[in-house]
Amino acid sequence: MAETFVSHPYNPPDLQLPDYVPCLLPQSTIVGVYGVATLLVVFTIWIFSGRCSKITKTDRILMCWWAFTGLTHIVIEGYFVFAPEFYKKKSPCYFAEVWKEYSKGDSRYVARDSAVVTVEGITSVIEGPASLLAVYAIASKKPYSYTLQLAVSLGQLYGDLVYFITAYLEGDNFSASPYYFWLYYVGANCSWVVIPTLIAIRSWGKISEAFIRQKSKKY
Amino acid sequence: MAETFVSHPYNPPDLQLPDYVPCLLPQSTIVGVYGVATLLVVFTIWIFSGRCSKITKTDRILMCWWAFTGLTHIVIEGYFVFAPEFYKKKSPCYFAEVWKEYSKGDSRYVARDSAVVTVEGITSVIEGPASLLAVYAIASKKPYSYTLQLAVSLGQLYGDLVYFITAYLEGDNFSASPYYFWLYYVGANCSWVVIPTLIAIRSWGKISEAFIRQKSKKY
Numbered sequence: 001m002a003e004t005f006v007s008h009p010y011n012p013p014d015l016q017l018p019d020y021v022p023c024l025l026p027q028s029t030i031v032g033v034y035g036v037a038t039l040l041v042v043f044t045i046w047i048f049s050g051r052c053s054k055i056t057k058t059d060r061i062l063m064c065w066w067a068f069t070g071l072t073h074i075v076i077e078g079y080f081v082f083a084p085e086f087y088k089k090k091s092p093c094y095f096a097e098v099w100k101e102y103s104k105g106d107s108r109y110v111a112r113d114s115a116v117v118t119v120e121g122i123t124s125v126i127e128g129p130a131s132l133l134a135v136y137a138i139a140s141k142k143p144y145s146y147t148l149q150l151a152v153s154l155g156q157l158y159g160d161l162v163y164f165i166t167a168y169l170e171g172d173n174f175s176a177s178p179y180y181f182w183l184y185y186v187g188a189n190c191s192w193v194v195i196p197t198l199i200a201i202r203s204w205g206k207i208s209e210a211f212i213r214q215k216s217k218k219y
Numbered sequence: 220m221a222e223t224f225v226s227h228p229y230n231p232p233d234l235q236l237p238d239y240v241p242c243l244l245p246q247s248t249i250v251g252v253y254g255v256a257t258l259l260v261v262f263t264i265w266i267f268s269g270r271c272s273k274i275t276k277t278d279r280i281l282m283c284w285w286a287f288t289g290l291t292h293i294v295i296e297g298y299f300v301f302a303p304e305f306y307k308k309k310s311p312c313y314f315a316e317v318w319k320e321y322s323k324g325d326s327r328y329v330a331r332d333s334a335v336v337t338v339e340g341i342t343s344v345i346e347g348p349a350s351l352l353a354v355y356a357i358a359s360k361k362p363y364s365y366t367l368q369l370a371v372s373l374g375q376l377y378g379d380l381v382y383f384i385t386a387y388l389e390g391d392n393f394s395a396s397p398y399y400f401w402l403y404y405v406g407a408n409c410s411w412v413v414i415p416t417l418i419a420i421r422s423w424g425k426i427s428e429a430f431i432r433q434k435s436k437k438y
Contacts, residue, residue, distance in 0.1 A: 114388040115334040118381050143430035147369065147423055154370055158377045162337050169333040204366055210429040211362035217436060 010107040011176050017087055017110060023100045024092040030101050033094060034076075041068050045135065052139050062149070063135050065195060069156075070131030078124035084112055104176040105184025108167070115166040119159045127155050150203035153196035160193050229326035230395050236306055236329060242319045243311040249320050252313060253295075260287050264354065271358050281368070282354050284414060288375075289350030297343035303331055323395040324403025327386070334385040338378045346374050369422035372415035379412050 006020045042064045049060040079095035080086065087103075087110050089096035103110035130152045137145040167174060167185075175181035225239045261283045268279040298314035299305065306322075306329050308315040322329035349371045356364040386393060386404075394400035 114385045115337070115381070117388055118334070118384040121384060122377065122380055143427040143434070144423065146430075147426045150366065151369070151373055154373060155377060158341065158374060161341055162334070162381055165337040165340060166333045169336055204363065207366045207426055207429070208362040210426070210433050211365075213433055214429050215362070 008110075009176050010103055010110055011174060012107070015107060015111055019088045020110075021088055021090050023097060025094070025097040025101075027101060030094075030097050034098070038068055041071060049139065055139070059138050062199070063138050065199075066131045066134040066138070066149075066152075069192070069195075070128050070135065073124050073128030073131060077120045078128065080109065081117060081121045081124050102184055102188070105174075105180040105188070106167070107174045107176070113166075115162060119162050122155070123159055127152050127159075130155075146203040146206045149199050150207070153200040153203065156192050156196040157200065160189065160196075163189070227329075228395050229322055229329055230393060231326070234326060234330055238307045239329075240307055240309050242316060243308075244313070244316040244320075246320060249313075249316050253317070257287055260290060268358065274358070278357050281418070282357050284418075285350045285353040285357070285368075285371075288411070288414075289347050289354070292343050292347030292350060296339045297347065299328065300336065300340045300343050321403055321407070324393075324399040324407070325386070326393045326395070332385075334381060338381050341374070342378055346371050346378075349374075365422040365425045368418050369426070372419040372422065375411050375415040376419065379408065379415075382408070 006017075006022070008015070008017050008020050008022070010017075045064045045067045046060060049055060049063045052060075076095060076098060080099050083096065086093075086096040086099050099109055106116075108116045130148060134145070134148050134152060136142075137148050142148075175185055225236075225241070227234070227236050227239050227241070229236075264283045264286045265279060268274060268282045271279075295314065295317060299318050302315065305312075305315040305318050318328055325335075327335045349367060353364070353367050353371060355361075356367050361367075394404055
C-alpha cells in the first residue's frame with residue numbers, strides 16, 4: 001500500500017512522517033486523564049501506607065512518588081518504547097495520543113531519535129519496576145531501601161542529562177512553539193529533575209548516617 | 220580556506236570528514252603509551268595505599284581502579300569532549316591519535332554523534348572527578364565511600380547502556396572491520412561493564428550490611 005504524507009504540527013516542518021494521523025483527543029482530555037489517574041494512584045498509596053506500622057509522613061509521601069513515577073515509566077513510557085508506529089494510530093488510543101501531543105514539545109519522540117528511545121527504554125524497563133520495588137522497600141523497611149532510592153534517582157538524573165544535552169547538541173529546535181517548549185519540554189520534565197535530586201541527597205545522607213553510627217559503636 | 224577531503228579508514232565510507240589528517244602514530248605506540256601510563260598509575264597507587272592504616276587488599280585494588288578510571292575519564296575522554304576537531308590535527312598529539320585510532324572501532328567518535336559526546340561529557344566532567352574522590356574516600360574511610368563507589372559505577376553502567384543501545388538502534392555499522400569491532404568496540408569497553416558491575420554489587424551489599432547492623436543494635 002502506498003504511504004500517504006499528511007502535514008503534521010511538529011518541528012522541523014520537513015520531518016517525514018508517512019501515514020501520520022493527527023491527534024484525535026484534545027489536550028485537555030489527555031492531560032486530564034493523566035491528572036486524574038495520578039490523583040487516584042497517590043490517594044490509593046496514601047491510604048494503604050497509613051496502615052503500615054511506624055511509618056513517617058515523609059516515607060508515605062515517597063511511597064506515593066515511587067508508585068506514581070514507576071507506573072508512569074512502565075505504562076506511559078513503556079508504550080512509547082514498544083510502539084514505534086504510535087503516530088499512525090487511526091482509532092483513539094490514549095497512550096498514542098499522549099505521545100502525539102508530547103511530541104509537540106519534543107519532536108524527537110515522533111521522529112524516534114535513538115538517544116530518546118534509549119533513555120526511555122532504560123527508564124521503562126529498569127527504572128519503572130525498580131520504582132515499584134522502592135514502594136515495597138519503604139513499606140517493609142528493607143535494608144536496601146535508601147540504596148534503591150538513590151540508584152533509581154541517579155538513573156533518572158542521568159537520563160535527564162542525556163535527554164537535555166543531546167537536544168542541545170542537535171540544535172534545540174524540536175518544539176512546535178515556545179508554548180510547547182515551556183509546557184512540555186521544560187514543565188513536564190522538571191519534576192523528574194527536582195524530586196530525584198532531593199531524594200538522592202536524602203538517601204545519600206541516610207546511608208552516611210548508618211556508616212557513622214556503625215563506626216561510632218565500634219569504639 | 221577551502222576544505223580538503225581526504226579518504227579516511229572509517230565506516231561508513233561516505234562519512235564526510237573535511238580536512239581529515241590520517242593517523243600519525245602507529246597502533247602499537249598508542250596502545251603502548253596507554254598501557255605504560257596505566258601501569259605507572261596502578262603501581263604508584265599500590266605503593267601509596269600500602270601506607271594507609273588498616274586497609275584491606277581489596278580496598279587497595281579498588282583505589283588503583285578508581286585512580287586509573289578517573290584519570291582515563293578526565294584526561295583521555297575529557298580531551299575528546301573538548302576537542303571536537305581532533306581529527307584535523309596535523310602535528311602528532313597523543314590524545315588526538317587515540318581518538319583517530321579508536322574511531323576505527325566506532326566512527327561515531329570522529330563523526331561527533333550527539334549521544335556519544337553526551338555520554339563522554341557526563342563521564343569526563345562528573346564521573347572522572349568523582350572517581351578520584353573515591354580514591355580519597357577509600358583511603359580515609361569516609362562514611363560515603365561505598366555510596367560514592369555505587370553511584371559512579373551505576374553511572375558508568377548507564378553510560379554503557381546508552382553507548383551500546385544507541386549504536387544498535389542506529390544499525391551497529393560503525394566499525395572499520397570485525398577486528399576493530401572486537402578489539403576496540405567490545406574489548407576496550409568490557410572492563411567498564413564487568414568492573415562497575417562487581418563494584419556496584421559489592422557496595423550495595425556493604426550498605427545493606429550497615430543498615431542490618433544498625434537495626435539489630437536497636438533491639
